Amino acid sequence: MTDDEQEPPVNSSTAKSTATAVLSAPEDSVPPPPLSFPVAHSSPVGIAIDRDPSRVKVVRRIVIAWMRNVCRMDEGRVQSAALVVSELLSNAVEHGTGESITVSIRVETFTDHIQIEVDDHTPSPIPEVQHAGPDDECGRGLFLIDSLTTELGGRWGFRPDGAVAWCLIPLRDSPDSVVS
Template identity: 45%
Template sequence: MPSREDGSTSLLQAPPSQGKGPTAALPAFDIAIASKPASVSVARRVADAWIRCHCQMSADSVDDVLVVLCTNAVQHGRRESIDVRGWMPAPDRLRLEVHDKSPSPVPCPQHVGPEGESGRGLLLVDILIAGLGGDWGFSDDGTSA
């Protein structure tokens, strides 16, 4: 799985809107949630409402991706909160980021045997994102998906 593409821009690094043109007022959200299992459903509900309202698309597959990424951030991150961001870099594109702020080696999808009880999350993300025609990855320092 590749790291985040060169040339992509984090929401924090994005230039401010110039207030004109078709992309000037594209919607975005940015929330910080406690790094606790119960907070994953909060992130899912916020993203679901935002996607349904502003992106005019079904959020089902995107919800599944977000739940896996937030769950991984809660389980493997070493901070008290995680950041979840969503925005539309163009009218027909959706970008979600999950930041656990815990530098780590970049994880990759695993192929787990039928008896395994965990370890399928990133493989599921890979399949769902491919089905949506998108791409995904991690920052080079492993803090963001």
């Protein structure tokens, strides 16, 4: 560095990108292992939509683009995670009573998981996974979310008030990336 050049100032966002972030998780869960590749910034995305079924595909496209371009996830993981997002969002549209739904997605710096949250702003009892029969027309959403999230090595659930559904999905396929 020459005398004319100066070091860039360190601010809170710069400092954040060099610190280890910890995801919110239950006390008894083990934090995810550190990344084996660098992620420069968390690049979070927040989306607020009207509770309208036609908005699900718009959000799905945004999430797919984010996972491909920011997270550089492989296509199979992108498609599986996009289906999880679609199901979480479809449930919020169908069962929520608020006027809007908020979706947030982020990868915390130096972790290897994306966190997706769908908030329908409707506190309610926490739903349970159902096992629909072959002729049932509905009731498969949470089963799909559970199956796909498990297959991807992640986990999912609801906040205690039932208004926010969340999932953690590893960016890469790894035998030791399963979150317990």
